[in-house]
Amino acid sequence: xxxxxxxxxxxxxxxxxxxAAGCGSENRLERVDFSYETTPPDQTTVSASSIVxxxxxxxxxxxxxxxxxxxxxxxxxxxxxxxxxxxxxVDQGDEPYLFVIYGVTPGDTRVQAFxxxxxxxxxxxxxxxxx
Amino acid sequence: xxxxxxxxxxxxLGRPAxxxxxxxxxxxxxxxxxxxYDQSRVEGELGRGDFNYECISPADVACEYRCTLFxxxxxxxxxxxxxxxxxxxxxxxxxxxxxxxxADASSRYRVVPASPSWVDTPAGxxxxxxxxxxxxxxxxxGQLAFLARNQAGQVADLLHVxxxxxxxxxxxxxxxxxxxxxxxxxxxxxxxAYPQGVDGRSLGGALSYAWSSxxxxxxxxxxxxxxxxxxxxxxAEGTATVxxxxxxxxxxxxxxxxAP
Numbered sequence: 296x297x298x299x300x301x302x303x304x305x306x307x308x309x310x311x312x313x314x315a316a317g318c319g320s321e322n323r324l325e326r327v328d329f330s331y332e333t334t335p336p337d338q339t340t341v342s343a344s345s346i347v348x349x350x351x352x353x354x355x356x357x358x359x360x361x362x363x364x365x366x367x368x369x370x371x372x373x374x375x376x377x378x379x380x381x382x383x384x385v386d387q388g389d390e391p392y393l394f395v396i397y398g399v400t401p402g403d404t405r406v407q408a409f410x411x412x413x414x415x416x417x418x419x420x421x422x423x424x425x426x
Numbered sequence: 427x428x429x430x431x432x433x434x435x436x437x438x439l440g441r442p443a444x445x446x447x448x449x450x451x452x453x454x455x456x457x458x459x460x461x462x463y464d465q466s467r468v469e470g471e472l473g474r475g476d477f478n479y480e481c482i483s484p485a486d487v488a489c490e491y492r493c494t495l496f497x498x499x500x501x502x503x504x505x506x507x508x509x510x511x512x513x514x515x516x517x518x519x520x521x522x523x524x525x526x527x528x529a530d531a532s533s534r535y536r537v538v539p540a541s542p543s544w545v546d547t548p549a550g551x552x553x554x555x556x557x558x559x560x561x562x563x564x565x566x567x568g569q570l571a572f573l574a575r576n577q578a579g580q581v582a583d584l585l586h587v588x589x590x591x592x593x594x595x596x597x598x599x600x601x602x603x604x605x606x607x608x609x610x611x612x613x614x615x616x617x618x619a620y621p622q623g624v625d626g627r628s629l630g631g632a633l634s635y636a637w638s639s640x641x642x643x644x645x646x647x648x649x650x651x652x653x654x655x656x657x658x659x660x661x662a663e664g665t666a667t668v669x670x671x672x673x674x675x676x677x678x679x680x681x682x683x684x685a686p
Contacts, residue, residue, distance in 0.1 A: 355472050386573065386579070397540035425568045
């Protein structure tokens with residue numbers, strides 16, 4: 296077997312392994328963009344990379360999940376969860392993709408996105424003290 | 427509710443008032459019913475419905491009531507406020523409800539603070555108002571968001587309310603601001619205290635007022651059903667100082683009782 300044949304064989308094996316593992320066909324949640332549904336209070340920002348809220352204050356946001364392949368379907372379930380609700384509250388609104396984010400106590404935590412129960416990216420969150 | 431009315435609605439955060447004082451007075455004259463011009467509610471920030479400020483004590487300047495100038499309303503309890511106050515005094519007791527636009531009467535929404543440590547929630551403080559009302563005592567200065575949750579726990583709307591420290595008290599004889607009063611023996615006058623912030627604007631929330639007279643033999647103090655107002659009775663010639671206090675904040679009024 297010459298070198299060319301051996302190379303092709305390795306590539307074929309790699310492709311087969313990748314397919315077996317589901318790579319290349321997975322519709323992954325890459326990030327979550329946000330738009331504001333209420334006017335942000337002072338010092339409040341919500342973005343794909345960070346969340347900053349003052350204690351006691353709240354903002355309603357609409358989440359825009361960015362998928363690696365196809366957009367989510369109506370029957371897909373998208374969630375945002377705070378890893379520490381005692382620091383940052385994240386509650387589902389009364390519409391899909393609508394969330395209310397609020398500062399409970401000062402501190403740091405993360406917000407994680409889920410699609411159909413599968414974990415996606417996390418966003419760093421900080422709740423700052425009101426001066 | 428149409429869009430133009432929404433835009434015009436009064437807001438807890440200082441948006442334009444829907445009803446002017448003149449219009450309120452007009453409404454009162456027109457039958458003591460200002461319900462068509464209800465300022466006791468403000469639209470939630472998501473615009474899904476209204477937050478209502480419920481009166482749980484007449485000792486709340488926001489609950490002075492629709493017909494104060496015309497004394498057509500005897501009680502300010504178990505009613506909505508005459509106006510949703512733009513600010514609530516730290517230490518003030520108040521209650522909120524939420525009504526979702528388009529929801530049927532059986533729909534219940536709970537109003538909860540974003541940060542529970544900002545308020546006390548006295549149990550049983552308010553048995554007379556609607557059972558859905560949530561009662562709070564403001565504990566610290568700043569803006570606190572209140573969330574309206576439906577029965578599924580979803581947040582339907584939100585509203586920020588500003589808590590402001592009590593700076594001083596004004597005393598009013600249902601007319602001008604009063605610093606000194608002259609009476610003849612046998613006469614009386616009604617006084618009411620108004621809590622104000624450092625900028626002189628009145629603060630909502632029921633506070634606990636303590637009234638006293640330096641000389642009850644000259645000017646006797648009789649507290650009414652609301653602790654923010656008293657009747658001062660001139661007993662005998664002389665001078666007395668009537669003092670009202672909320673915690674460390676006090677105000678004095680000089681009462682001079684002289685010959686008629």
